[in-house]
Amino acid sequence: MSKLEEIRSRFQNDHFATDAVGIVIDVAEPGKAICSLTIEERHLNENNVPMGGAIFTLADFTCAIAANGYSEKPTVSQQVSINFLAPAKGKRLIAEAVCLRSGRTTALYAADIRDELGTYVAHATVNAYVLQ
Numbered sequence: 001m002s003k004l005e006e007i008r009s010r011f012q013n014d015h016f017a018t019d020a021v022g023i024v025i026d027v028a029e030p031g032k033a034i035c036s037l038t039i040e041e042r043h044l045n046e047n048n049v050p051m052g053g054a055i056f057t058l059a060d061f062t063c064a065i066a067a068n069g070y071s072e073k074p075t076v077s078q079q080v081s082i083n084f085l086a087p088a089k090g091k092r093l094i095a096e097a098v099c100l101r102s103g104r105t106t107a108l109y110a111a112d113i114r115d116e117l118g119t120y121v122a123h124a125t126v127n128a129y130v131l132q
Contacts, residue, residue, distance in 0.1 A: 025065055032097065033062050033066040036092055067099070078126075082123070082124040106128065
């Protein structure tokens with residue numbers, strides 16, 4: 001089993017992100033992850049664009065993969081900030097998360113969410129707490 005398959009298997013227990021929302025882990029590297037979401041009717045709001053909660057979950061989950069995929073120490077979101085920049089125009093959302101700073105007890109991650117057409121949909125930052 002590859003490391004990516006191992007990470008996918010481990011995180012399939014995050015039922016809200018994987019089952020309810022339908023997020024897929026595409027890439028996992030130390031301190032970096034790319035996850036995606038095929039936009040379905042269940043993700044759309046009254047304006048027929050992906051709901052902020054679906055986009056937020058994609059950003060948060062992608063940061064969780066970047067933080068925990070290769071780490072022995074569990075890391076959890078402590079504070080998350082997201083800026084919604086434009087409505088998605090495509091059929092798929094792609095989030096790329098990177099670790100900006102990792103310390104002994106805290107870490108900072110950033111996630112950029114775009115659709116497959118390149119529309120910059122949202123930017124999120126996650127202040128994370130490293131459990132000892």
